[in-house]
Each structure stands twice: as structure tokens, then as C-alpha cells.
Amino acid sequence: MRLMGLIPILYLAAILETSLADTMSIGHVSPVWLAMIAVVWVIEFPSPRAFLVAGAIGLIGDLIGPGRPGLAVAVFLLIGYGVARLRARWAADAIVWRVGVVWVAVTMMAIALASGRRFLGETAVPMATLLGRSLGVGVYTAAMALPVLLVLKWLREPFAADEPPSHPIRL
Amino acid sequence: MSERQEMVSRLSHPHAALALGLAVALLLVCLPRDWSAAGKNAMQTALWPGQVAARAIRQPAAATLSAARRHFRTTAQLADAQRELESLREEKRRLLISLAAMEHEVQAATIREPVDHQRLLGVECVEAHVLGQQALAFLGRNHLLDVGFQEAISPNDLVIPAIPELIDRGSDWPLAAGQYVVRENGIWGKIVEVGRHASTVRGLTEPGYRDLVRLSDGDAAGPQGILEGTGEPLARIRLIEVTEPVTVGDAVYAAVGKGILARPLRYGRVVRVERPIGAAHWDIWMQPTVDVDRLEQVAVLKTVLNPRRLAVQGESPGRR
Numbered sequence: 001m002r003l004m005g006l007i008p009i010l011y012l013a014a015i016l017e018t019s020l021a022d023t024m025s026i027g028h029v030s031p032v033w034l035a036m037i038a039v040v041w042v043i044e045f046p047s048p049r050a051f052l053v054a055g056a057i058g059l060i061g062d063l064i065g066p067g068r069p070g071l072a073v074a075v076f077l078l079i080g081y082g083v084a085r086l087r088a089r090w091a092a093d094a095i096v097w098r099v100g101v102v103w104v105a106v107t108m109m110a111i112a113l114a115s116g117r118r119f120l121g122e123t124a125v126p127m128a129t130l131l132g133r134s135l136g137v138g139v140y141t142a143a144m145a146l147p148v149l150l151v152l153k154w155l156r157e158p159f160a161a162d163e164p165p166s167h168p169i170r171l
Numbered sequence: 172m173s174e175r176q177e178m179v180s181r182l183s184h185p186h187a188a189l190a191l192g193l194a195v196a197l198l199l200v201c202l203p204r205d206w207s208a209a210g211k212n213a214m215q216t217a218l219w220p221g222q223v224a225a226r227a228i229r230q231p232a233a234a235t236l237s238a239a240r241r242h243f244r245t246t247a248q249l250a251d252a253q254r255e256l257e258s259l260r261e262e263k264r265r266l267l268i269s270l271a272a273m274e275h276e277v278q279a280a281t282i283r284e285p286v287d288h289q290r291l292l293g294v295e296c297v298e299a300h301v302l303g304q305q306a307l308a309f310l311g312r313n314h315l316l317d318v319g320f321q322e323a324i325s326p327n328d329l330v331i332p333a334i335p336e337l338i339d340r341g342s343d344w345p346l347a348a349g350q351y352v353v354r355e356n357g358i359w360g361k362i363v364e365v366g367r368h369a370s371t372v373r374g375l376t377e378p379g380y381r382d383l384v385r386l387s388d389g390d391a392a393g394p395q396g397i398l399e400g401t402g403e404p405l406a407r408i409r410l411i412e413v414t415e416p417v418t419v420g421d422a423v424y425a426a427v428g429k430g431i432l433a434r435p436l437r438y439g440r441v442v443r444v445e446r447p448i449g450a451a452h453w454d455i456w457m458q459p460t461v462d463v464d465r466l467e468q469v470a471v472l473k474t475v476l477n478p479r480r481l482a483v484q485g486e487s488p489g490r491r
Contacts, residue, residue, distance in 0.1 A: 014218055019225040048185045055192045062199070063214035069207045070199030077192040081185070120200075 002045060003053070006037075010057060013037055014064050029136035031144040032106060034061045035076070039105040040145060042080050043098055044152050046087045054080025067122045075112040079105050095149055102145040107138025346370050351425070351436060351472040357460030358425060358436050362471060370471075375438060375459055378402045383426040384438055386417060393417070395426050398438060398457065405442065408455040415453070417444050423457050436472075 013033035021030045038054035058076025062069035083105050114130035117123045123130070199207070350362045360374040361382070373380050380400030386393035386408075394415035396408045411417060419442060424435035443456040 011218070011221060014214075015221040015225050018218060019222045020229065023229070049188055051185070052188055052192060055196075058196075059199075060214070063211050064218065068200050068204075069202070069210065070196040073199060074193055074196035077189060077196065081189050084185075 006041070006053070009037060010034070010060055014060060017061075018064055026136075026140065028133050029140050031141040032061075032110065032137055033141075033144075034058075035106045035109045036102060036141045036145050036148070038076050038080055039083055039102050039109075040148060040152070042083045043087055043101060044149075044156075046084065048084070048088075051077055051080030051084045054083075067117055068120060071116045071120070072113060075109050075116065079109050079112070095146070095153060098149050099142050099146050102149075103138050103142035106141040106145075107134060110134035110137040346471055358438050359459075359461045374400065375461075376400045376402070376404060376406050380406070382438075384408060384423050385426040385435070386411070386421045386423055386441065388416075388418065388421050393421065396455070398423070405456040405458060406439070408441075408457055409452060411453045411455060412451060413446055413453055417441065417453050417455060419444055 013036075016024075016033050024030050034057050038057040041053055041057075042050045055073050055077035058072035058074075059069065061072040061076070065072065083101060086101070111131060111134040114123070114134050115127070118125075118127055118130060346362055346365045348362050348365055351358055351360075358375060360372045360377070360380060362370050363373045364371040375382070375398065377400040380398070382398045383395060384398040385395050394411045394417070396411040399407045399409060401407050408423065421441040423438040423440060425438060426435075437460050439457045439459040439461075441455055442458045445454040447454060
């Protein structure tokens with residue numbers, strides 16, 4: 001059911017990234033909505049195979065992007081897997097920690113994608129520039145994730161009293 | 172559990188799922204471009220309705236944002252223009268006042284009778300020329316101590332250690348020691364000795380030169396101090412307390428001449444201000460207005476009794 005609700009969100013994110021990216025960009029930096037959705041999904045709906053959803057979102061990113069498909073699939077899978085493992089061991093309920101995880105994960109995704117595109121010869125931008133832009137993308141995307149995480153938390157809180165705590169460590 | 176279920180169970184393990192996903196990703200990377208282009212085209216087809224809707228919303232939204240930006244920009248520009256207009260009006264008012272004051276001064280300077288009638292003392296300019304080395308050689312290398320007395324000279328008793336500057340006015344003109352030698356609107360120095368046909372001038376930067384001066388920042392008269400010549404290109408001003416406001420650029424005027432001169436005579440401007448640690452007075456250095464290296468023609472200011480005032484007093488002795 002949740003996956004069905006994810007489809008229009010992914011559609012909207014793809015529209016934002018393809019048609020309206022320049023309206024939200026600051027220089028060469030704009031938020032990566034698909035990456036944000038992938039990381040937020042793994043954080044908010046933890047399960048051993050949540051990273052597969054992140055991989056599928058990566059495939060959408062490959063298909064709407066100019067480069068070879070498969071690179072974003074691999075990156076989203078790996079980063080999503082790492083976030084899922086981290087989420088399983090470390091229950092970060094505070095918003096600031098979740099935003100921090102989004103920031104780190106999206107930054108790593110951006111760096112990995114930039115490095116991969118550079119390696120595959122799909123971009124001639126210097127690596128240092130790509131790294132700098134990746135850092136900016138991470139910050140911008142994390143900032144955009146904050147209201148999303150807040151809304152999800154407000155939606156979750158009415159049901160939080162009914163659920164028993166299931167994580168060993170709480171922050 | 173059957174083998175099929177066991178295999179599904181194994182593939183469902185996260186590590187296996189990850190490996191399977193990475194294998195699929197690698198396969199996609201290795202796909203020919205034509206095959207991947209088909210998938211991209213399908214995705215673009217699926218996104219096309221949303222992109223059309225986004226473009227339809229974007230155009231009026233951009234127009235609204237541009238109108239809003241134009242409005243604020245216009246408002247900001249209008250505010251800037253109004254501020255500039257106000258400052259220009261203020262500047263115009265100030266210049267008109269300044270012009271009126273100057274016109275009054277000019278008028279007062281040209282209308283001599285009422286002003287000169289009131290003043291007891293006045294000044295008279297005696298044009299003179301600085302004697303160059305050749306002229307000095309002709310006149311002899313002496314200090315021209317031939318003091319002139321025919322013209323009511325009051326010699327000063329200062330000693331001039333440096334090579335003096337000479338002007339070609341002496342006792343044959345009513346010159347006196349202590350009189351100002353000016354060029355245009357700046358003071359060059361003072362007559363220190365008067366000879367029959369030549370007089371000695373001590374420049375304001377020469378050692379031994381002293382005069383009472385007043386600083387001014389242009390709007391109001393400032394503190395008084397003592398101007399001293401040091402032998403250096405800059406003259407020094409002493410005895411101004413550190414509690415007095417002094418800044419670089421302040422004009423320096425001769426403090427004497429009140430009641431005699433219509434406007435004060437200028438010495439120069441302050442170019443350096445220092446305050447030694449623990450000192451009670453500023454150390455001030457002044458750049459002279461007059462360029463002593465280019466002097467050829469100067470004027471000597473003589474203080475004289477106003478003949479018109481004397482004439483008026485003579486006509487009405489009962490007024491005393």
C-alpha cells in the first residue's frame with residue numbers, strides 16, 4: 001500500500017527534476033528529489049530490504065537522466081543498504097539526526113554519481129568542481145528534506161503511542 | 172521446505188538482494204545505447220503529461236514573479252531617486268547660501284567706504300620680488316642688514332641661520348620686520364630684516380619662524396597653536412592640547428589679523444597628526460600652501476592706519 005502511495009510522489013519528483021530544476025537551482029546546485037525520497041523512505045520505513053526500493057528509485061533517476069542507466073541504480077542500492085543497516089542499529093528519532101543522515105547519504109550519492117559519470121566519460125567538468133557541487137547538492141537536499149521529515153513525524157506521532165518500542169538504542 | 176522456497180529464502184536475504192541488484196545495475200550499464208534509449212523514451216512518454224502541466228503552470232507563475240520583482244525594483248528605485256533628489260536639494264540650498272555669503276564678501280570688499288570708514292587699521296600690499304642667486308651675487312653675499320628707516324620700519328631682532336630669501340623691497344618701501352609676505356592667498360613668511368633696497372624674509376618652514384595660528388575644519392574656527400619652522404619641508408604646530416579636535420586636512424590660518432583683515436590668511440593644511448604616549452599636546456605637521464621653490468612675485472602686507480577713519484575723526488573732534 002505504501003508502495004502505491006510512493007508512485008505519484010516519485011512522478012512529481014521526476015517532474016520537478018526534469019522541468020522545474022532551474023527554478024530551484026542556486027548556481028549549479030539544485031536538490032536531488034529522487035535521492036531525497038530514496039533516503040527518507042529507508043529511514044521512515046525501515047526493513048531489511050528497504051534498500052531495494054532505493055535502487056528502484058535510482059533506476060527512475062537513470063531513465064530521466066542523460067547518462068547510461070545502471071549507475072544510479074548501483075549507487076542508490078549501496079547507499080540505501082548502508083542507511084538501512086545504520087537504521088537497524090541506531091534508532092535516530094530526532095529530526096536533526098534524520099536530516100543529518102539525509103545530508104550525508106545524499107552527498108555520498110552525489111559524489112558517487114559524479115565520480116561515476118566522470119569515470120565513464122559522460123562529463124568533462126573537473127573533479128574538484130563536481131565534488132564542490134556535490135557538497136552543495138547534499139546541503140540543499142537536506143534542507144528540502146527537513147519539512148518532509150517534519151510532516152512525516154507529525155503524521156506518525158498519533159500512532160506512536162500504540163506501537164511498542166522495537167529499537168535497542170534511542171536518541 | 173522445498174528447494175524453490177529455499178532459493179527464494181536465500182535470495183531474499185539482504186546481502187543476496189544487494190548482490191542481485193548490483194548485478195542488474197552492471198547489466199544496465201553494459202546495455203547498448205539503443206536498448207537503454209527505448210527505456211528512456213518510455214519514461215519520457217510517461218512523464219510528458221506532467222511536464223506539459225508544469226510548463227503551463229510555470230509561464231503565468233514566472234510572469235507573476237516578474238511583475239512582483241518589477242514592482243519591488245521600481246519601488247526601490249523610486250525610493251533611491253527620492254533620496255537622491257532630497258540630497259541634491261540640500262546641496263543646492265547649501266551652495267546658494269555659500270554663494271550669497273561670497274557675494275556679500277565681494278560686495279563688502281568693493282564697497283570700501285563704509286568698511287574702511289569703520290576700521291582703524293587696514294592693510295596695504297606692497298608687491299615685491301624674490302631675489303635669485305644672481306641678484307644676490309650682484310648685491311653681495313651679505314645679510315642685507317641695511318635697515319631702512321625712511322619708511323617707518325620696525326625691525327625684528329630674530330637671527331636667521333639659513334640662507335635667507337630676499338625680496339626686492341626694502342626701506343625705500345614702508346616695510347617692517349614681522350610683516351607677512353604672501354603669495355596669492357597663502358603666507359610665505361615674515362620680514363625679518365629690512366634693508367634700504369632689500370629685505371630679508373624668513374620662510375615659514377625655516378628654523379626660527381614662529382607664529383600664532385588657528386586650525387579650522389572648514390565650518391568653524393578650531394584650536395590655536397604655535398607654528399614653528401623646523402628647516403624641513405613641513406612646518407610644525409605645537410601647544411594644541413590633545414583634548415582639542417584635530418584631523419588631517421584641517422586648514423591652518425594665521426590667528427593674528429582680526430579686525431584688520433577681511434578674512435584670515437592661510438598657512439597650509441594639516442598632513443600628519445601624532446600623539447606621543449603620555450604627551451599632553453598633539454604633534455602636528457603642516458604642508459604649506461605656498462610652494463617656496465616657485466616663488467617669484469610676492470606681496471608684503473603692511474598694517475596702516477585707515478586714512479579715511481583719521482579724516483573722519485579729524486572732521487569731528489567732538490566725537491571723541
